[in-house]
Amino acid sequence: MVIVNLPKIDTDTWVKVSWNEFLEFAEGADFQEGRFYFYQNYMRVEMLPVGFRHGRYNAVISKVVSLFATLKNIKIQELTNTSFRKVGESECQPDLAFYISDAVRFPALNNSPIDINESSPPTLVVEIAASSVNDDLGFKRLLYERLGVKEYWVMDANNNDIIAFEIIDGGSRRITSSQVLPGLEISTVKQAVERSQTQDDGEINRWLLSIF
Structure with a gap:
């Protein structure tokens, strides 16, 4: 294109x-x-179009994170398709971003890209990937390391897998449980996505409530 x-x-x-x-x-x-x-x-x-699978997985992951934080009394703010900018250096627009805990500098409430020099970077970033999965695991991961994000998840929509990384000391390592949402297993997020292929939101939410 x-x-x-x-x-x-x-x-x-x-x-x-x-x-x-x-x-x-x-x-x-x-x-x-x-x-x-x-x-x-x-x-x-x-510029790739966003289809049902992308939108569905995006919504399910959002529900898991928000419901877990709600039940565990964790302060959280979610942003969808929001631009984050470090002027002169980097910019990104992830599918989902979350500010977690109150120990962050929240951005001003306007429609400009969020200036990371003035506000905190998001705590958790999620990318839903199909054709871009290699890029999301590679160059974009370096971008998020540099930006100061604490945790990064890549939803591999081709294989219904979630690859999660903790970002620390300018690098990243694979994790199986969230470090910014203590107690949330990545396998639980993956199970919720798998259930979304045959279950509606109510069924998924009731299942999440039963295990949270």
Whole structure:
């Protein structure tokens, strides 16, 4: 896919640009439906359509996290498809992002990208991946390490798997239970996603209540 009007650029792949060039694309009218990422002078614009599977998995993971935090009395704020920007350095627009606990600097309530230099980065970030799974596990993981996110989950929609990482000391390691939501097993999140293929939201919620 190629975008026109502004200088032509391939989408759904990483393209070398300067920060100022990135801003031109990100703020251009032709890109309103795109999701933008910038890291180490490379930009990625994702223009792939979002289908039922992506939307369904996104919603189920959101329910698991929110319900767990509610029942465990953990302070949490959820954001969907929100842009986070460290000016001159990086930008991302994850499927889901969560601020967890009250020990964070919350962003101003406006429609501008969240400035990480002024606010805390999100505590937990989730990407729903199909064609982009290798990128989500690779370059985007480096981006989130740099941004200061504490935990990163990749939902591999092709294999119904969730790969979770704790980010610490500028690096990341694979985890099987959440470190920012103590007591939440990644296998539980995966089971909820698997149940969503045959069960409605009410059934999934009742199952979650029974184990939480």
